[in-house]
Amino acid sequence: MFLDVAQLSVSYAERARPSVDRVTLGLRAGEMGVLIGPSGCGKSTLLRVAHGLLNVSAGRVDVASEVNQAMVFQRPHMLRTSVLRFVVWGLWLQGTSWREAHERAMQALQRVGLQDLADRSARTLSGE
Numbered sequence: 001m002f003l004d005v006a007q008l009s010v011s012y013a014e015r016a017r018p019s020v021d022r023v024t025l026g027l028r029a030g031e032m033g034v035l036i037g038p039s040g041c042g043k044s045t046l047l048r049v050a051h052g053l054l055n056v057s058a059g060r061v062d063v064a065s066e067v068n069q070a071m072v073f074q075r076p077h078m079l080r081t082s083v084l085r086f087v088v089w090g091l092w093l094q095g096t097s098w099r100e101a102h103e104r105a106m107q108a109l110q111r112v113g114l115q116d117l118a119d120r121s122a123r124t125l126s127g128e
Contacts, residue, residue, distance in 0.1 A: 002028055002063070003026065004063075005023055005062075007022050008049065008061060009023075020045050021042075022058075034112070049061055082120065086122045089101075091105060
């Protein structure tokens, strides 16, 4: 199992209710998953926990140690480019040639139905 989460809860002192409350999920290596939901529902908190950046209040999180993972935070200086170029950049940083990264990024956007947003500014996708 690449990611195994059981009854995960994360609370912040300044919030009356947990940011993440009793989430259970699992992803196997090679599977794709999508986290969707309204602003403030805990998507980023769950990702931060999976990357070891936040402690859990309750529950369990296991991430396979042999898997390389990375998280790019939503910061305006990082998103001053198109959606396509942003995805290409991530592949290039992993050692893929720029040309191949461009092809693979466009294929990935097509797989998830985001090809029409390829030329859109990455800053406009979230956090508005």
